Amino acid sequence: MSNIVVIGTQWGDEGKGKVVDVLAEKASIVVRFQGGNNAGHTMVVGGESFISHLIPSGILHPDKLCLIGNGVVVDPGVLIQEITDLQERGITVGPHNLLVSENAHLIMPYHRLVDQGRERLKGDKKLGTTGRGIGPCYEDKVTRRGIRFCDLIDPGVFEEKLSSVLPEKNFYLKELLKSETIDQASILNEYLRYAEILLPHVANVSLVLSHAVKAGDHILFEGAQGTHLDIDHGTYPFVTSSNTVAGNACSGTGIGPTQIHGVIGMVKAYTTRVGSGPLPTELNDETGDRIQQRGAEFGATTGRRRRCGWLDAVVVRNSARINSLTGLAITKLDVLSGLETLRICTAYRYKQERLTEFPSALKVLEACEPIYEELPGWSDDITGIHDQDDLPVNAKRYIRRIEELVETPVQIVSVGPGREQIIMLQDPFDNGLYRL
Ligand code: GDP
Ligand code: IMO
Ligand code: MG
Numbered sequence: 001m002s003n004i005v006v007i008g009t010q011w012g013d014e015g016k017g018k019v020v021d022v023l024a025e026k027a028s029i030v031v032r033f034q035g036g037n038n039a040g041h042t043m044v045v046g047g048e049s050f051i052s053h054l055i056p057s058g059i060l061h062p063d064k065l066c067l068i069g070n071g072v073v074v075d076p077g078v079l080i081q082e083i084t085d086l087q088e089r090g091i092t093v094g095p096h097n098l099l100v101s102e103n104a105h106l107i108m109p110y111h112r113l114v115d116q117g118r119e120r121l122k123g124d125k126k127l128g129t130t131g132r133g134i135g136p137c138y139e140d141k142v143t144r145r146g147i148r149f150c151d152l153i154d155p156g157v158f159e160e161k162l163s164s165v166l167p168e169k170n171f172y173l174k175e176l177l178k179s180e181t182i183d184q185a186s187i188l189n190e191y192l193r194y195a196e197i198l199l200p201h202v203a204n205v206s207l208v209l210s211h212a213v214k215a216g217d218h219i220l221f222e223g224a225q226g227t228h229l230d231i232d233h234g235t236y237p238f239v240t241s242s243n244t245v246a247g248n249a250c251s252g253t254g255i256g257p258t259q260i261h262g263v264i265g266m267v268k269a270y271t272t273r274v275g276s277g278p279l280p281t282e283l284n285d286e287t288g289d290r291i292q293q294r295g296a297e298f299g300a301t302t303g304r305r306r307r308c309g310w311l312d313a314v315v316v317r318n319s320a321r322i323n324s325l326t327g328l329a330i331t332k333l334d335v336l337s338g339l340e341t342l343r344i345c346t347a348y349r350y351k352q353e354r355l356t357e358f359p360s361a362l363k364v365l366e367a368c369e370p371i372y373e374e375l376p377g378w379s380d381d382i383t384g385i386h387d388q389d390d391l392p393v394n395a396k397r398y399i400r401r402i403e404e405l406v407e408t409p410v411q412i413v414s415v416g417p418g419r420e421q422i423i424m425l426q427d428p429f430d431n432g433l434y435r436l
Contacts, residue, residue, distance in 0.1 A: 002429045003219040003255075004262045005246040006329075008226030009319035011273040013299070013306065014266035015331030015414055017041025020057040020222045022412075022422055023264075026429050028217035030058030031067040031209065033252030034242040035224030036107060036137070037078045038130040040300025044417040048089075051300050054079050055086070055098060056222050062092060065212075067205050070103035071242065071252020073137040074149070075112075076194040100198065101205035101254075102150040106191070108162075109182050110169040111136040117177030127238055128275025130301050138241040140165070149202050152195040159188060206254025213259055218429055221249035221260070227319040235362060238277025246323040262428050264411065265325040267316050267402065269333045272306040274299045278365045281309035281345045295335040310372065312345040313405040318358035320408045327411035327428055330399060334415045339377040342398060345370035346405060375401060383416040388423050 004023065008014045021043040024030050037053035044050075045060055052059065054074060056066040068074060079100070083093045111133030119126045129135060140146040147161045162184060170181040212219055225244040228234045233245060242248070246263040250256060270291055273279045282288070288308045291297070297306035319325065336342060348355040348368035359365050378392035385391055391399075391413075403410050411426040 002261045003213075003221070003259055004264060004428050005221040005223065005249040005260055006264045006266060007223035007244065007246050007319075007323055008229075009265040009267050009316045009323070009325075009328075010226045010271055010312075011228050011277075011279070012224075012226040013040075013272055013274065014226060014268045015329070016223060016266050017043050017052065017057040018331065018414060018417065018419070019264070019266060019329045019412060020220060021045070021060060022419055023220055023428065024058035024061050024064055026218055026427075027058065027064065027220040029065045029067060029209070029212050029219045030056040030222055031069050031205070031219065031253050032056050032072050032222050032224065033069040033249045034071040034244060035240065036073040036132060036134050037075050038132050038134045038240060038301060039224035041222075041224070042300050042417065043419065045419045047418070049417075050086070050089075053082060053301060055082050055093070058220065058222075059086065059093065059098070060091060062097070064097065065208075066098045067208060067253070068098075068100040068104060069205050069253035070101040071248060072101070073105045073107050073134055073141070073242075074100060075107035075132065076191065076198055080194060080197055095200040098201055099203040099205060099208060100149060100201050102148065102202050104149050105137055105141045105146040106148065106152070107133045107137045108147065109187060109190075110166070110173065111140070113173055113179050113182070114169070114177065117173060117179040121177060126276065128277075132301075135241040149198070152191065153199065153202070155192055155195075158191065158195075162187060209253055209255050213255070221246075221253065223249070226266075227322055228315060233322050235277045235365065238275070238362075262326040263323050264327050264329050264428055265316070265319050265323060265408065267311075267328050267330050267406075269311060269330055269336050269398075270295070271309045271312050271315070272297050274302070274304050274306050278362065279307055279309055280314075280348060280365065280368050281312045281370045282307055283309045287339070290339075291335060295332055310343040310345055310370070311402070312370065313402065314345060314348060314356065314358050316402070316406045320406050325406075325408045327426065328402065328406060328408050329412035329414065330402065330410055331414040333395060333399075333413055334381075334383045334421075336377065336398075337382055338379055342375045342377050343372040344375065344401065344405065346373050347371040383421060385415055386420075386423060388413070388425055391423070
């Protein structure tokens with residue numbers, strides 16, 4: 001038995017969906033532990049593209065159990081839509097292969113309105129959220145005013161909880177955000193309809209995982225966003241509202257830390273970011289445009305253009321420490337093909353100082369200039385390569401250099417969006433820290 005966490009090391013969109021889909025082959029269970037439908041995870045199978053926002057990226061494998069843990073904030077309307085969309089495409093989804101934690105918090109219509117209203121009010125200073133109500137939902141969770149899946153079981157309980165929070169929400173929406181308000185009856189009607197559809201999927205996810213652990217199954221924990229969007233460790237306040245780091249795989253699902261045997265850090269071969277906030281290696285030039293176009297860097301959730309830059313090893317090294325990474329998965333290496341010279345940021349220049357660690361203060365980070373080292377590029381098309389020996393020598397050199405700078409072995413290299421476009425250097429399930 002070997003349980004593996006997959007997390008993003010940068011600012012999200014590193015290709016977690018693709019790698020989780022590939023690794024799911026060897027696992028019995030894939031479980032999401034944080035975030036919500038701010039995530040957009042892409043899987044490409046047989047030339048067909050699937051984007052999942054809430055459903056774990058194991059769902060295309062018919063025999064895998066997909067779980068949504070208590071740490072996820074769930075918009076039930078989106079979950080139902082996702083289930084329906086998959087079913088319409090011939091994928092079987094039912095309570096036998098998709099369960100959601102009874103402790104997971106529900107995203108309510110007022111969460112979305114608050115999220116969007118606040119962003120509108122902030123104007124130029126907006127965070128660039130996805131507008132899905134993620135932050136306001138986590139906010140209610142922490143201030144103990146949230147509504148959970150278990151509250152949907154009894155309509156009386158749901159109504160009581162709703163009526164205790166709604167007047168305050170409507171007051172805030174109307175008076176401060178100058179936004180529309182929502183009527184209680186319409187929410188009740190909508191959510192009790194959702195309950196009918198989703199209640200068969202509601203379960204004690206912690207218990208399901210505990211049985212799987214006892215049975216010796218492999219479990220894959222699928223992170224969303226990335227370490228530098230983490231509420232504690234990211235570029236605060238330009239972050240999301242959950243802990244995106246591997247440590248949260250435990251609290252977000254109800255499993256103890258001794259059951260985690262490996263942590264894979266997803267590293268895009270360059271850097272991207274959607275929304276506002278610092279990005280030290282950002283390229284506002286032709287090379288940046290080229291990477292953006294070749295990498296088709298548009299958000300899978302909001303369709304926004306992703307900002308692009310060179311690989312930042314300070315960022316990835318920071319993630320290696322915070323997440324105790326045991327391996328790296330490098331994605332989109334193919335996008336760099338054809339660039340004569342590649343750059344990797346190895347440190348920052350801040351005033352007269354050379355910083356080798358990622359700074360916490362936003363003002364310092366914003367004033368940092370990347371210090372680069374250059375590596376020779378390669379021109380060959382690498383999208384059909386399955387064996388590391390067939391990679392161009394400079395591509396190998398680029399991978400080895402990342403490994404050295406981050407002091408973590410590269411286990412997986414992805415050379416295209418398709419499920420089969422992968423080079424496995426080391427099987428993460430056979431190289432956990434220890435196995436029972
Ligand atoms: P996630 O949020 O981490 O799951 O990543 P996204 O799905 O938001 O973004 C990654 C994008 O890159 C998707 O469009 C993937 O299909 C695509 N992708 C993943 N791996 C590769 C790769 O190795 N090469 C190329 N060219 N595209 C990839
Ligand atoms: P995946 O899982 C990239 C960003 C938003 C915004 C900030 C806060 O696909 O990698 P939020 O709606 O979470 O309050 O927005 O976080 N963000 C992501 N960026 N990938 C994601 O998820 C993201 N989820 C949120 O763009 O800057
Ligand atoms: Mg994404």
